[in-house]
Amino acid sequence: MKKYIPRLAPVLLILILLLIWQAGVELFHVPLYVLPSPLQVIRALAEELPTLISHGGVTVAEALVGMAISLVLAVFLGIVMDCFPLVRQGLYPVLVVTQTVPMIVMAPILIIYMGFGAAPKILTVVLMCFFPVAVSFSDGLAQVDEEYVNLVRSYGAGRIQAYRLVKIPASVPPLLSGLKVAATYSISGAVVGEWIGATQGLGYYLLRVKNSYMLDRVFACVAVIILLSLGMNGLIRLYQYQAFPYMRRKANAQRF
Amino acid sequence: MKLRVEGLTFAYEQKKILDNLDFSVEEGAFVSILGPSGSGKSTILKLLTGVLKPEKGEILVDGQKIGGLSSQFAYMPQNDLLFPWKTILDNVCLYGEIHGSLKEMRREAREHLAEFGLAGYEDCYPSQLSGGMRQRAAFLRTALCRADILLLDEPFGALDVITRGEMQDWLLNMRKKLNRTVVLVTHDMDEAIYLSDRILILNQSPARIVDEIAIEERQRNREWLYGQGAMRREIYGRIMDYVDIK
Ligand SMILES: Nc1ncnc2c1ncn2[C@@H]1O[C@H](COP(=O)(O)OP(=O)(O)OP(=O)(O)O)[C@@H](O)[C@H]1O
Numbered sequence A: 001m002k003k004y005i006p007r008l009a010p011v012l013l014i015l016i017l018l019l020i021w022q023a024g025v026e027l028f029h030v031p032l033y034v035l036p037s038p039l040q041v042i043r044a045l046a047e048e049l050p051t052l053i054s055h056g057g058v059t060v061a062e063a064l065v066g067m068a069i070s071l072v073l074a075v076f077l078g079i080v081m082d083c084f085p086l087v088r089q090g091l092y093p094v095l096v097v098t099q100t101v102p103m104i105v106m107a108p109i110l111i112i113y114m115g116f117g118a119a120p121k122i123l124t125v126v127l128m129c130f131f132p133v134a135v136s137f138s139d140g141l142a143q144v145d146e147e148y149v150n151l152v153r154s155y156g157a158g159r160i161q162a163y164r165l166v167k168i169p170a171s172v173p174p175l176l177s178g179l180k181v182a183a184t185y186s187i188s189g190a191v192v193g194e195w196i197g198a199t200q201g202l203g204y205y206l207l208r209v210k211n212s213y214m215l216d217r218v219f220a221c222v223a224v225i226i227l228l229s230l231g232m233n234g235l236i237r238l239y240q241y242q243a244f245p246y247m248r249r250k251a252n253a254q255r256f
Numbered sequence B: 001m002k003l004r005v006e007g008l009t010f011a012y013e014q015k016k017i018l019d020n021l022d023f024s025v026e027e028g029a030f031v032s033i034l035g036p037s038g039s040g041k042s043t044i045l046k047l048l049t050g051v052l053k054p055e056k057g058e059i060l061v062d063g064q065k066i067g068g069l070s071s072q073f074a075y076m077p078q079n080d081l082l083f084p085w086k087t088i089l090d091n092v093c094l095y096g097e098i099h100g101s102l103k104e105m106r107r108e109a110r111e112h113l114a115e116f117g118l119a120g121y122e123d124c125y126p127s128q129l130s131g132g133m134r135q136r137a138a139f140l141r142t143a144l145c146r147a148d149i150l151l152l153d154e155p156f157g158a159l160d161v162i163t164r165g166e167m168q169d170w171l172l173n174m175r176k177k178l179n180r181t182v183v184l185v186t187h188d189m190d191e192a193i194y195l196s197d198r199i200l201i202l203n204q205s206p207a208r209i210v211d212e213i214a215i216e217e218r219q220r221n222r223e224w225l226y227g228q229g230a231m232r233r234e235i236y237g238r239i240m241d242y243v244d245i246k
């Protein structure tokens, strides 16, 4: 029982906060358009579930495609930067600068260029997710112990084989850390893209219910976004657990 | 195979590490290079494998000059350098994987697991093994290389005294079975005396071979080793002759 207490602690805290929230709203008769009570949110969630699922599906699809593109780009660019130090020196600071441009500014510009389809949303996801993945993978590659490379080279491996045998597998753990961060951002990224201009998706839904002052639905939608973001993070964890058994013990030691 | 090194010279940037190093190793011999820490022992092995390029000098195997990365050597680096993401069996078969003969090598490796004390551990990851077992796995990986000369860089350097002793006993036994030329690098005088036919004594910066000591004894055991006080004194004296007291 004792070992469950630390895990239950956050759940308990959230429950207590929800109770205070519920009591506060009822006690002071706070109107719905100012703050819905948790129970109202749950009711809205139940009523709107089919709608939320269909919009959520769109958002998840955009997030997944964006993640996949980020991953491919990050791995490709990571290897190029590792092969050619000059490219790394030139590109790395540029990557950092792109991260300082607020997404809420970028998204409308993307829509001007790319229209109202899925493309600008996916690109928003990519712009948010690419950076953590690329940086963690590229730092991972840079930190590979040169001795391992020397070893396989002395065994007769060429440069490409050295990447396949040593550098890429050694950079998988940092890559997965980056992917976990990116996965958590990916849903928010898609939502931001949809918020600016879309005809479907959770961001579009959020904007619509917000404009009608249906705050219970806004909160219900936010709850769905949180769950989906955690789900994306969990997906990467599950993959890590299944595909890389050698990391299991480490994963226990360091939980996020 | 017979190995010969002539006039090997090497510098890291400005710092000269090796200056005109000459030595040779007869076919089937077990030769130790003994020298203080930082004297350039690992550098010698890296030059032999071709991971580093010499400034000057030649490396000859059976009279043939070799340059660059060479398949004549099986190199065991200073740390075990097992791949944490590979199982022990796949770690041990690295040479086979590189040369496209993974299947055959797996079969061969399985036959040797028991004598390397690794039976039953083929599907474990390195993190699940003790330090001594990891060293044996690294040794098996080296022994499975299709190369005639083994280059061992302080293979037991990272182990505690007891495990180290066990591994030395084990290597002494394996010597006959291996039937290959071995160059062992170490800073442990007892290890060198216990295992080798010949000890090359290396002095410091820039390194040169200052003396050689041949050991004829065939029947070696710990008792024999503990009786080698005179040899230890001699070797120690030779090393100290060349250490500058600053
Ligand atoms: N990559 C490097 N760049 C610059 N200098 C180096 C490098 N590697 C080693 N050296 C220097 O070369 C010298 C010899 O190093 P080497 O690793 O060959 O020593 P060693 O005899 O193997 O020592 P140890 O017994 O501690 O392993 C050392 O003085 C070290 O400072």
Ligand SMILES: [Mg+2]
Pocket (backbone or CB within 6 Å): B041, B042, B043, B078, B153, B154
């Ligand atoms: Mg060394």
